[in-house]
Amino acid sequence: MLLIVCPWCGEREHSEFSCGGEGHIARPDPRTATDEEWADYLFMRQNPKGVHHERWFHVHGCRQWFHMARDTVTHEILAVYGIAEKPPALDGSGEGGR
Amino acid sequence: MAESYLRQSPLAHRGLESRADGDADAAALVLTERRFLAKVNVRGKTDPAAVKRATGVALPAEPNTADGGNNLHALWLGPAEWLIVGPPGAEKAVEACLVEALSGASAAVVDVTEGRSTIRVSGPMARDAIAMGCPLDLHPRVFGAGRCAQSFIGRGPVVLHQVDDGGVFDIHVERSQADYLWAWFETAGAPYGVAVVLEPATPNWRRPRRR
Ligand SMILES: [Zn+2]
Numbered sequence: 001m002l003l004i005v006c007p008w009c010g011e012r013e014h015s016e017f018s019c020g021g022e023g024h025i026a027r028p029d030p031r032t033a034t035d036e037e038w039a040d041y042l043f044m045r046q047n048p049k050g051v052h053h054e055r056w057f058h059v060h061g062c063r064q065w066f067h068m069a070r071d072t073v074t075h076e077i078l079a080v081y082g083i084a085e086k087p088p089a090l091d092g093s094g095e096g097g098r
Numbered sequence: 099m100a101e102s103y104l105r106q107s108p109l110a111h112r113g114l115e116s117r118a119d120g121d122a123d124a125a126a127l128v129l130t131e132r133r134f135l136a137k138v139n140v141r142g143k144t145d146p147a148a149v150k151r152a153t154g155v156a157l158p159a160e161p162n163t164a165d166g167g168n169n170l171h172a173l174w175l176g177p178a179e180w181l182i183v184g185p186p187g188a189e190k191a192v193e194a195c196l197v198e199a200l201s202g203a204s205a206a207v208v209d210v211t212e213g214r215s216t217i218r219v220s221g222p223m224a225r226d227a228i229a230m231g232c233p234l235d236l237h238p239r240v241f242g243a244g245r246c247a248q249s250f251i252g253r254g255p256v257v258l259h260q261v262d263d264g265g266v267f268d269i270h271v272e273r274s275q276a277d278y279l280w281a282w283f284e285t286a287g288a289p290y291g292v293a294v295v296l297e298p299a300t301p302n303w304r305r306p307r308r309r
Pocket of ligand 1: 009010058063064
């Protein structure tokens with residue numbers, strides 16, 4: 001069980017959230033993308049051992065999306081930041097780049 | 099235009115009237131159905147001063163807090179979303195006030211009265227009973243009077259609102275889950291003693307006087 005700090009609601013239990021998978025996936029231009037690029041965009045995801053930037057949804061709370069940098073080995077939440085923001089520098093402060 | 103119909107409570111089959119003769123002062127947990135409360139959902143870019151003028155209640159800016167005024171409560175649901183709760187029958191008047199106040203704004207005002215039911219939980223066990231099925235930190239230091247939050251109790255999503263310092267909680271729940279939640283509280287409180295209390299009639303809602 002994780003305790004997740006929602007950018008709006010503060011510390012809430014994992015069970016109130018749902019994970020939206022990998023974040024920061026750029027959508028290629030469908031007019032110019034090759035089949036391979038489009039398939040990569042649709043289906044291929046990273047599965048790192050270590051820091052993973054992912055999207056989360058506070059589904060049973062304020063129903064807002066946000067980003068999280070999480071260590072997939074330790075489950076440590078390294079940063080929580082806005083849905084429109086770029087990944088912050090992970091200096092260990094745990095605060096996202098708001 | 100929907101045809102008028104006989105509004106029926108999702109708890110009607112429980113016959114709460116016939117159970118409301120228990121000793122509420124001796125009960126650890128007191129359950130009250132707050133029947134047919136008016137509920138209006140507000141979303142978007144709102145002018146807080148205009149809403150306050152029109153309805154008498156302010157839309158709180160601080161997450162997970164509620165404001166009260168003119169017999170209404172406004173509950174923060176999201177960064178641009180609120181639930182306004184009022185006495186039974188007020189929904190159309192409150193909706194009209196808000197539509198007038200927010201005309202021209204990029205906002206939505208929706209009467210959701212039929213969608214949610216409200217159960218009031220009070221008594222000395224109220225906080226502990228809710229905590230049995232709710233992942234929120236309900237310590238009074240964190241969740242006191244005027245706080246509200248969306249979470250779940252048992253398996254049902256709820257909007258929880260602590261109404262006053264006396265440990266009175268209003269729980270707004272999807273109508274279809276009201277019976278489940280009522281049964282859940284009956285079960286949670288059974289070892290300690292549960293009493294059912296009916297809600298006294300409330301006066302009709304009035305829009306604030308124009309100055
Ligand atoms: Zn939240």
